[in-house]
Amino acid sequence: MKMTSAQAAKLLRQLNEELRTLQKRENNTRSFCASLGEDVESVRPEYDYAAMQEAQSQVETKIRHLKHALNCFNASTVIPEFNMTIDEMLIYLPQLTRRMEKLSAMKDVLPKAREDTFLRNSSSVIDYRYANYDIAKASADHSAVMEELSRAQTALDYINNTVEMEIEL
Missing domain, CATH: 1.10.287 (Helix Hairpins)
Incomplete structure (x- = not known):
């Protein structure tokens, strides 16, 4: 069938x-x-x-x-827009999702943020954490990965809902 x-x-x-x-x-x-x-x-x-x-x-x-x-x-079955098979795409989608989640956290940081000291001894020294990367670039990359993920999901959905296979049960 x-x-x-x-x-x-x-x-x-x-x-x-x-x-x-x-x-x-x-x-x-x-x-x-x-x-x-x-x-x-x-x-x-x-x-x-x-x-x-x-x-x-x-x-x-x-x-x-x-x-x-x-x-x-x-x-x-190859997904033409990505030149990868469905099984490759099923690996690629979670990779994109993990990358998007990482970039989401990176784009939301402040360039300089005061470290919480309540876990350490009371000290008069104030520590700051500095972003060691371009936050704007992380934000742009996050948007690009989100778009790529959406395109990949749509391409996979299209193949899964239109291309037929023969199955013997």
């Missing part, structure tokens, strides 16, 4: 939920308690070991095939 990466991700969530439900159902029915003197058969929950194992195995196989297809798609 043909589907986009976004559709495949939704199907993967559904399959994982289906597997979780089967596993929970099995945990709730594979054993049970009965009181002494109680008719054990009247409280025995319905449970078919072989059928339950087969149902879980079928869902796990679908998950495996779907994840493999997604991995192949991500490793081979």
Whole structure:
């Protein structure tokens, strides 16, 4: 069947939920308690070991095939604007995010700031912390990284929602 990466991700969530439900159902029915003197058969929950194992195995196989297809798609599909594959982009996005967070903190500092002395001994010496870089450049770089991150996310979203792959489940 043909589907986009976004559709495949939704199907993967559904399959994982289906597997979780089967596993929970099995945990709730594979054993049970009965009181002494109680008719054990009247409280025995319905449970078919072989059928339950087969149902879980079928869902796990679908998950495996779907994840493999997604991995192949991500490793081979290039995002033209960035000349990198989706799997590279999935590494690049967190790198950009971390860089943006670092630059955000750097752009917000003062060129000269008084150090907090309440953690040290009381002293008449006043310490100052100086920015050892161009704050305006950090601010400009922050804006550029934010723009790059936005472009990268948009390009990835476009590919994930438009390019189809063939998946055999």
